[in-house]
């Protein structure tokens with residue numbers, strides 16, 4: 001399947017006046033402001049050294065075979081005009097939550113809620129990093145470093161070295177309200193590097209929501225450490241209707257009996273790559289990663305890449321990957337997903353499904369599922385499908401009087417349902433579903 | 447109400463003629479049954495009338511109250527009052543039965559220029575009709591036909607029919623796979639809908655259903671044509687003798 005998916009790529013990214021590939025990293029770094037750092041100083045220096053050693057991904061980089069890294073390698077992003085109305089997404093807006101606003105990647109205290117919330121300690125990275133001591137010192141750059149083996153992730157190292165701001169969240173019980181990070185844009189050319197660190201302590205629980213538009217280009221990292229019995233619900237909703245260039249890494253270490261549920265909704269965008277690197281380190285732990293992606297090549301060239309690496313290093317753990325992409329007008333979807341079961345990780349239950357619904361013949365989906373298993377008593381399965389709208393179901397709906405466009409919306413929602421099922425909270429799931437439905441209805445005729 | 451005249455239909459992708467000059471007229475308020483051996487084209491007829499892709503009409507016409515059905519989209523035919531109870535109802539995971547039904551009902555009302563039902567009004571009606579068909583509230587909440595037994599799927603078809611209140615109902619082997627109790631529920635549901643302004647075309651293999659739903663006319667279909675029409679006694683004759691003699695006689 002992977003081989004059939006090979007595309008020819010432009011192998012000569014040099015444009016007149018642009019740096020030679022050997023100097024690409026220098027040029028990239030020169031365009032960034034690298035903070036000195038307080039408690040992160042050593043981690044930042046280390047990350048920079050690692051980045052110099054590995055370099056930026058090149059055209060022959062196997063891990064970047066289906067996604068062109070050029071736009072992420074470029075020293076500065078193409079400016080993206082601000083919209084007349086850069087309003088926040090209505091998602092989660094009516095919910096009782098603790099809102100943290102970032103403008104061009106910088107925390108905006110005036111626009112945010114008070115950081116005090118029972119059972120939780122929240123700092124911003126820029127603020128905390130003026131100090132030498134912080135609980136996050138044990139984590140900042142640590143999970144990212146661990147996630148560099150066996151596959152190199154240069155942009156994550158770059159992020160650790162260059163991150164300007166983010167949130168540091170330590171949860172000690174179950175805060176009543178979810179924490180909601182809202183990104184906003186204020187300039188056309190912001191090149192945002194954000195980095196969140198989350199620790200959910202033993203038996204504690206956090207719902208972490210993310211929405212909004214991040215800069216003209218964004219590079220985000222979340223490092224999350226789930227202590228025994230901890231639960232993290234993570235929902236990210238990428239904003240619709242804009243051009244976007246985004247890259248993110250989610251590094252999670254899951255301890256004994258802990259649970260991770262991460263869901264990403266992504267609607268349109270130019271070039272997106274989301275990597276999830278999950279280390280299931282304690283027995284009886286659960287990690288679910290899911291995404292629902294809608295891409296319309298008419299809104300802008302659309303390319304969306306989900307790259308997942310789940311390592312099972314303990315017994316009786318369960319992992320699920322559910323990735324669904326709806327592609328039209330020449331949109332491209334990529335899924336690279338790997339389950340690695342280490343020796344001794346007995347009774348592992350690993351499941352992976354990646355599916356694309358192509359609404360026309362110009363769109364394409366490239367999938368590379370991988371299993372690598374070194375334990376004998378495990379249950380792992382993976383599957384990948386690419387299909388079109390089910391004509392039978394479409395006719396059934398229309399025969400009941402449901403107009404064509406509305407029937408397509410139903411069938412797209414039907415296709416995405418398994419991914420949305422991975423959102424545990426019913427209210428949140430319903431809200432995401434309604435949003436999707438509204439968006440699909442608006443775009444049904446295009 | 448429904449008038450089919452000399453209908454010729456072939457498969458779009460293949461050079462295969464399935465309906466070969468079928469003519470039939472169902473006046474308002476009547477129930478007509480179509481019986482015929484497997485493969486004679488009964489389902490094809492129901493699909494062509496309701497607008498499914500994959501067929502090509504090469505000759506003839508089909509009209510509902512004088513309006514040509516064949517030029518309409520499937521949803522337009524539905525809004526015009528046509529309904530097909532499928533031989534094999536389709537499962538649609540992730541779409542709630544209620545959401546689907548409400549969308550369908552309101553889409554049709556809108557297409558006909560009628561006011562849409564509020565969720566309260568809709569709920570009230572659907573609950574009452576579902577109860578009559580012994581469709582549980584749980585089934586209403588589940589995704590369309592997913593995890594339904596064969597009989598439940600057929601009852602769900604009748605529920606849709608009852609909610610949509612079509613004028614011309616085509617039922618394609620709604621009785622197959624039904625036990626005696628389910629057959630009675632379905633028949634009661636259909637009989638409750640009978641009236642001077644509503645007609646039925648009931649496709650069936652078995653005379654049994656026609657004991658519950660009394661037809662005005664029975665048609666025998668073979669090889670893409672109606673070969674004989676008569677009263678309810680024709681169904682009894684099929685039940686007793688099979689199609690052999692009837693078809694031989696027609697040839």
Ligand SMILES: Nc1ncnc2c1ncn2[C@@H]1O[C@H](COP(=O)(O)OP(=O)(O)O)[C@@H](O)[C@H]1O
Nearest residue numbers: 457464482483484485486487488489490491500
């Ligand atoms: N889509 C199709 N592709 C191939 N053959 C078809 C298709 N639809 C119908 N047929 C053929 O047409 C004939 C009539 O089928 P059908 O209408 O299902 O008959 P009935 O419902 O009376 O059993 C059969 O020979 C069947 O195999």
Ligand SMILES: [Mg+2]
Nearest residue numbers: 488489533619
């Ligand atoms: Mg049939």
